[in-house]
Amino acid sequence: MSLKPLDSPKHLDLNSMKELPDSYAWSTVDGFPSSGSSEQVPVINLEDPNAIKHVGHACKTWGVFQLINHGIPIDLLVNMEASGKKLFSLPIQQKLKAARSPDGVSGYGVAPISSFFPKHMWSEGFTIIGSPYEHARKLWPRGYRNFCDLIEEYKKEMNKLANRLMWLILGSLGITKGDINWVGPSGELKEASPALQLNSYPACPDPDRAMGLAAHTDSTLLTILHQNNTSGLQVQREGFGWVTVKPIAGALVVNVGDLLHILSNGLYSSVLHRAIVNRTQHRLSIAYLYGPPSNVRISPLSKLTDNVHPPLYRSVTWSEYLGTKAKHFNKALSLVRLCVPMNGFVDANDHNSVLVG
Ligand SMILES: C=C1C[C@]23C[C@@]1(O)CC[C@H]2[C@@]12CCC[C@@](C)(C(=O)O1)[C@H]2[C@@H]3C(=O)O
Ligand SMILES: O=C(O)CCC(=O)C(=O)O
Numbered sequence: 001m002s003l004k005p006l007d008s009p010k011h012l013d014l015n016s017m018k019e020l021p022d023s024y025a026w027s028t029v030d031g032f033p034s035s036g037s038s039e040q041v042p043v044i045n046l047e048d049p050n051a052i053k054h055v056g057h058a059c060k061t062w063g064v065f066q067l068i069n070h071g072i073p074i075d076l077l078v079n080m081e082a083s084g085k086k087l088f089s090l091p092i093q094q095k096l097k098a099a100r101s102p103d104g105v106s107g108y109g110v111a112p113i114s115s116f117f118p119k120h121m122w123s124e125g126f127t128i129i130g131s132p133y134e135h136a137r138k139l140w141p142r143g144y145r146n147f148c149d150l151i152e153e154y155k156k157e158m159n160k161l162a163n164r165l166m167w168l169i170l171g172s173l174g175i176t177k178g179d180i181n182w183v184g185p186s187g188e189l190k191e192a193s194p195a196l197q198l199n200s201y202p203a204c205p206d207p208d209r210a211m212g213l214a215a216h217t218d219s220t221l222l223t224i225l226h227q228n229n230t231s232g233l234q235v236q237r238e239g240f241g242w243v244t245v246k247p248i249a250g251a252l253v254v255n256v257g258d259l260l261h262i263l264s265n266g267l268y269s270s271v272l273h274r275a276i277v278n279r280t281q282h283r284l285s286i287a288y289l290y291g292p293p294s295n296v297r298i299s300p301l302s303k304l305t306d307n308v309h310p311p312l313y314r315s316v317t318w319s320e321y322l323g324t325k326a327k328h329f330n331k332a333l334s335l336v337r338l339c340v341p342m343n344g345f346v347d348a349n350d351h352n353s354v355l356v357g
């Protein structure tokens with residue numbers, strides 16, 4: 001597949017397109033037309049006393065699970081969904097006022113990974129890092145305050161949940177507070193400024209040849225995703241191919257990201273996932289992308305390594321890794337992988353000993 005970046009689409013008004021333009025036609029989408037595997041992503045009840053065991057098993061085998069009884073108020077999810085719908089149904093000229101700048105990360109636009117693909121994706125997105133104020137003000141000069149308050153509330157609740165999930169995941173690996181150096185005074189994991197990614201996938205006139213969001217792993221420790229009741233998210237499961245994550249009302253989808261893959265020394269793998277589209281229904285998803293504080297160096301936890309299991313990755317900060325991902329996309333993880341010789345000894349400071357490609 002060519003990696004030559006496409007010019008940005010002239011306009012993003014997918015809602016008005018009656019036919020799939022050639023620049024959106026992915027003739028070689030694997031697994032299409034999708035018959036769909038009958039496998040099901042594990043569903044975990046956070047109130048279950050055995051949740052830690054189930055979370056560990058799901059992270060090890062799937063890298064993703066659906067979460068119920070997570071404690072996020074249902075009203076908050078409903079309000080976020082309604083706000084996302086309201087945002088994406090604004091006229092295209094209005095949305096473009098809040099467009100992501102060419103060298104920026106926040107704002108309205110195509111998926112940030114679009115430049116790595118020869119065809120356009122059938123989606124539009126809105127990325128929020130830090131305060132949404134500047135962009136929201138351009139979308140709704142008078143009504144931005146409610147949106148900003150809602151986003152702050154969502155980030156606060158998601159941070160609490162992400163922290164709880166991280167301790168469950170780390171606990172399932174036998175990791176305790178003393179093993180992590182980015183723990184705050186009350187035992188909370190200090191977070192980096194998280195990213196919120198709102199994704200909109202309009203109904204598509206030719207869904208079998210279109211791609212909503214191309215296959216990728218997230219750079220995060222973990223991602224918590226709310227999807228509306230329209231299916232489209234698929235995860236790759238070894239031996240089964242693409243498995244659709246069936247929407248369950250009120251459930252959240254949690255997936256392992258590349259930084260957790262590194263932290264766990266590959267015990268928990270980041271999951272490859274993508275979003276497909278359909279002919280009749282609009283789909284919306286909201287991803288909370290959770291990472292560590294930006295200055296903390298993430299490397300395989302020493303408790304998980306020994307002579308037989310040497311560290312497989314060199315240390316990297318969240319911002320360095322995002323930079324590598326933005327430049328090299330799906331090669332990013334292998335670019336921070338250490339070359340492990342047969343005797344298992346690795347010089348973790350030898351930055352030249354990486355496997356490229
Ligand atoms: C913090 C971030 C993770 C992300 C890049 C970003 O700066 C903001 C958007 C995130 C997202 C969402 C869609 C998939 C993804 C690969 C992308 O292109 O943008 C992720 C990025 C990532 O995880 O690297
Ligand atoms: O829309 C989806 O279900 C997937 C979104 C996603 O993978 C992302 O925002 O990183």
Ligand SMILES: [Fe+2]
Pocket residue numbers: 216217218223273287
């Ligand atoms: Fe993703």
